Amino acid sequence: MNITKHDIDSLNAEIKISVTPSDYEERVSEAIKKVQRQANMPGFRPGKVPTGLIKKQYGTQILVDEINKLLNDSIYKYIAENKIAILGNPLPKDQKSVDFVNQKDFEFIYELGLAPEFTLNLNSNNTFTYKTVKVDDELIEKYVKDVRRNYGKPAYPDTAGEKDIIFIDINELDASGEIKPGGIFKSTSVSYERTKNEQAKAKLLGVKKDDKIIVNINELYESAVDKSVSLGIDKETADSVDCNLQLKVKNISRLEESALDQDLFNKVYGEGKVTSEEEFRNKIREELGAMFNVDAEKFLRAEVEKNLIEKINIQLPDSFLKRWLSVANEKPITEEEIDKEYPSYAKAMQWKLIENKIIKDNEIKVDDSEAKDEAKAFIRGEYARHGQSATEDDLEKISVDLLSKEKEAQKIFENVYSRKVIDLIKEKSTLQPKEVSYDDFFKN
Numbered sequence: 001m002n003i004t005k006h007d008i009d010s011l012n013a014e015i016k017i018s019v020t021p022s023d024y025e026e027r028v029s030e031a032i033k034k035v036q037r038q039a040n041m042p043g044f045r046p047g048k049v050p051t052g053l054i055k056k057q058y059g060t061q062i063l064v065d066e067i068n069k070l071l072n073d074s075i076y077k078y079i080a081e082n083k084i085a086i087l088g089n090p091l092p093k094d095q096k097s098v099d100f101v102n103q104k105d106f107e108f109i110y111e112l113g114l115a116p117e118f119t120l121n122l123n124s125n126n127t128f129t130y131k132t133v134k135v136d137d138e139l140i141e142k143y144v145k146d147v148r149r150n151y152g153k154p155a156y157p158d159t160a161g162e163k164d165i166i167f168i169d170i171n172e173l174d175a176s177g178e179i180k181p182g183g184i185f186k187s188t189s190v191s192y193e194r195t196k197n198e199q200a201k202a203k204l205l206g207v208k209k210d211d212k213i214i215v216n217i218n219e220l221y222e223s224a225v226d227k228s229v230s231l232g233i234d235k236e237t238a239d240s241v242d243c244n245l246q247l248k249v250k251n252i253s254r255l256e257e258s259a260l261d262q263d264l265f266n267k268v269y270g271e272g273k274v275t276s277e278e279e280f281r282n283k284i285r286e287e288l289g290a291m292f293n294v295d296a297e298k299f300l301r302a303e304v305e306k307n308l309i310e311k312i313n314i315q316l317p318d319s320f321l322k323r324w325l326s327v328a329n330e331k332p333i334t335e336e337e338i339d340k341e342y343p344s345y346a347k348a349m350q351w352k353l354i355e356n357k358i359i360k361d362n363e364i365k366v367d368d369s370e371a372k373d374e375a376k377a378f379i380r381g382e383y384a385r386h387g388q389s390a391t392e393d394d395l396e397k398i399s400v401d402l403l404s405k406e407k408e409a410q411k412i413f414e415n416v417y418s419r420k421v422i423d424l425i426k427e428k429s430t431l432q433p434k435e436v437s438y439d440d441f442f443k444n
Contacts, residue, residue: 001017001018001019001020001023001070001074002017002018003015003016003017003018003074003075003078004016005078005082005084005112010114010116010117011113011114011116011315011316011317011320012111012112012113012114012317012320013084013111013112013114014093014109014110014111014112015075015078015090015109015110015112016107016108016109017071017074017075017107017108017109017110018105018106018107019067019070019071019105019106019107019108020104020105021104021105023070024063024066024067024070027066027069027070028059028062028063028066031062031065031066032051032054032055032058032059032062035054035058035062036049036051036054039054041053060100060101063100064100067100067106071108075090075110079112084112084114085114085115086112086113086114086115087113087114087115087316087317087320087321087324087349088113088320088321088324088325088328089324089328090110090111090112091110091111091320091323091324091327092108092109092110092111093109093110093111111320111323112320113316113317113320113321113324114317115353116314116315116316116353118312118314118353118357120308120312120354120357120358120361122358122362122424122425122428122429123428123429124428124429124430125430126307126308126425126428126429126430127429127430127431127432128300128303128304128307128425128429128430128431128432129300129303129431129432129434130296130300130431130432130433130434131296131299131300131303131434131435131436131441132292132293132296132433132434132435132436132441133288133292133295133296133435133436133437133438133441134435134436134437134438135285135288135289135292136437139288139437139438140281140284140285140288143284143288144260144280144281144284145257147258147264147268147284148257148258148259148260148264149255149257149258151258151264151267151268152255152256152257152258153255153256153258154253154254154255154256155253155254155255155256156251156252156253156254157252157254158208158209158252159206159207159208159252160192160204160205160206160207160208160249160252161192161205161254162192162193162205163191163192163193163254163255164191164192164252164253164254165189165190165191165252165253165254166189166190166191166204166207166249166251166252167187167188167189167249167250167251167252167253168187168188168189168190168247168248168249168250169185169186169187169247169248169250170184170185170186170187170188170231170245170246170247171183171184171185171245171246171248172184172185172217172243172244172245172246173214173243173244173245173246177214177244179246180243183243184231184233184241184243184245186230186231186232187250188230188231190204190220190247191204192204192205195220196222197219197220197222199215199219200215200219200220203215207249207252208249208252209249209250209251209252210248210249211248211249212246212247212248212249213246213247213249214244214245214246214247215244215245215247216242216243216244216245217241217242217243217244217245218242220245220247224238224239225238227241260277260280262275264280265279265280268280269283292441295441295442297422299441300422300426300431301422304422304425305347305351308351308354309347309350309351309354312350312354314350314353314354316346316349316350318342318346321342321345321346321349322335322338322339322342325338325341325342325345326338355417355418355421358421358424358425359417359420359421362424364417364420364421364424366413366416366417366420368403370416371403371409371412371413371416372399372400372403374412374415374416375398375399375402375403375412376395376396376399378402378412379394379395379398379399379402380395
């Protein structure tokens, strides 16, 4: 077998593989024997079908299969031995049809997308904004109110306020203002907060039980979808209907905030863990800080990725990668879809190249114990998400199982590598702290 590589440019190459009978005959012979041992044909004992009959019936397909296996093994071995950094996988190049029946010698050409070479210096000249949320008294008060509401008790006031839910019967009215026989009827609920139209909001505020108010359907609901879902009418009717509705108040519900007392502290943090309002607010401040630190790290990562991708401007074999995406996609995908998705894919590929270079240049390693700690942290998070806690035995058992699965283990190792890369960038770069309000941080 003869394998040669031809560089087309710095990002694209071709590999030519010449195959002769000496390369594949033994493989084909062994494959025929295997089929012969398993063959079961009428008139012959199992495993005793003549070789000639096996060749006649299965020979060409066996030849094709064995040559394809040979090509696959050979090209990846060649790439590994010659340390060729590729993107995607080799693609067979379009060429004239191969005659597997009559040919003895074969030639195959594969296209390669080459990983680009680039330099990356991690030093203090790289400056990134480290944006954090300002946990001030106003934000803490907002969260205190949320906690008090979450642990509040239902009440049924006589008059509807801005935070109340109003339970109503809705009837469609005819042109004369009377309830329309067979018209829209629905028992539902509305609220001042959820209503967008100012005229409708004004009518809802201050209503009492058994009050009847008249409101136009298009004032109460913003869109045909809202009308269809809320009133249980079909989309076609909702698109065209324009009528007045009578809203009869059946009840008013309000969630009254819990008192800011020891009973609330115990419910939120456990018996006796917090014993004063000051401790309660400090605990919330601490929790918000930890929560927003996670968001700050996510923002920094996005900032680092965007900055380095733009700064280094890595060139990719775009045409090759688009062809490879078309072939590699499990479902059929059009050129238009690939063109639309490719910019996002390219940025992800550029960042992966940057990340891998940082890992290689700085000899970053992840050992098994670090991977297991990461797996345990993930499992704890999953338990917590469902309001449960995991024992150490649970964590040990599930983490071992998780790491025994190739795809799951790969994700876990990649997470640790990615975090170490960001930690190294933070250590070597200049971070400019920027504390902003909650609203400004999550804007856009």
